[in-house]
Amino acid sequence: MRHYEIVFMVHPDQSEQVPAMIERYTSVITEDGGKVHRLEDWGRRHLAYPINKIHKAHYVLMNVECSQAAMDELTHNFRFNDAIIRDLILRRDEAVTDMSPMKAAESREDRRSGGDDRPRRSADSEDRQSASQDEEE
Numbered sequence: 001m002r003h004y005e006i007v008f009m010v011h012p013d014q015s016e017q018v019p020a021m022i023e024r025y026t027s028v029i030t031e032d033g034g035k036v037h038r039l040e041d042w043g044r045r046h047l048a049y050p051i052n053k054i055h056k057a058h059y060v061l062m063n064v065e066c067s068q069a070a071m072d073e074l075t076h077n078f079r080f081n082d083a084i085i086r087d088l089i090l091r092r093d094e095a096v097t098d099m100s101p102m103k104a105a106e107s108r109e110d111r112r113s114g115g116d117d118r119p120r121r122s123a124d125s126e127d128r129q130s131a132s133q134d135e136e137e
Helices: 012-031 068-080 101-113 123-136
Strands: 002-010 035-051 054-066 084-092
Touching (some): 012 054, 054 068, 054 084, 068 084
Antiparallel strands (some): 035 054
16 A cells, blocks of 8 residues: 545635545545544635635645555545545655644644733833832832
């Protein structure tokens, strides 16, 4: 069995159906004896350029190990599913299980912001606050 990296983009009006699509495609792979090594749902993102007058799409990344028959069935499903705008399938030499650069950057931003949506204080406001406390004493 070969290793593949699959990225497909779903029409933004159909993004509620993405979990069902992922389940369907992973079942096609696993029923044939394959494995899903990595599955990342990147969510809705802005496209670099419009495709069929669509400016956003829901992105999904999968790293799989499967047979040629399963891959043929996946490409057939991608081709005849109107909700899928584009797909890209790359053959890989080995399984990729680490986090993709997209997810890594997203998790870095979450860690940097602390994970909450509260506004952060700037260093100037902290200096002013400590200076006012020193004056009071």
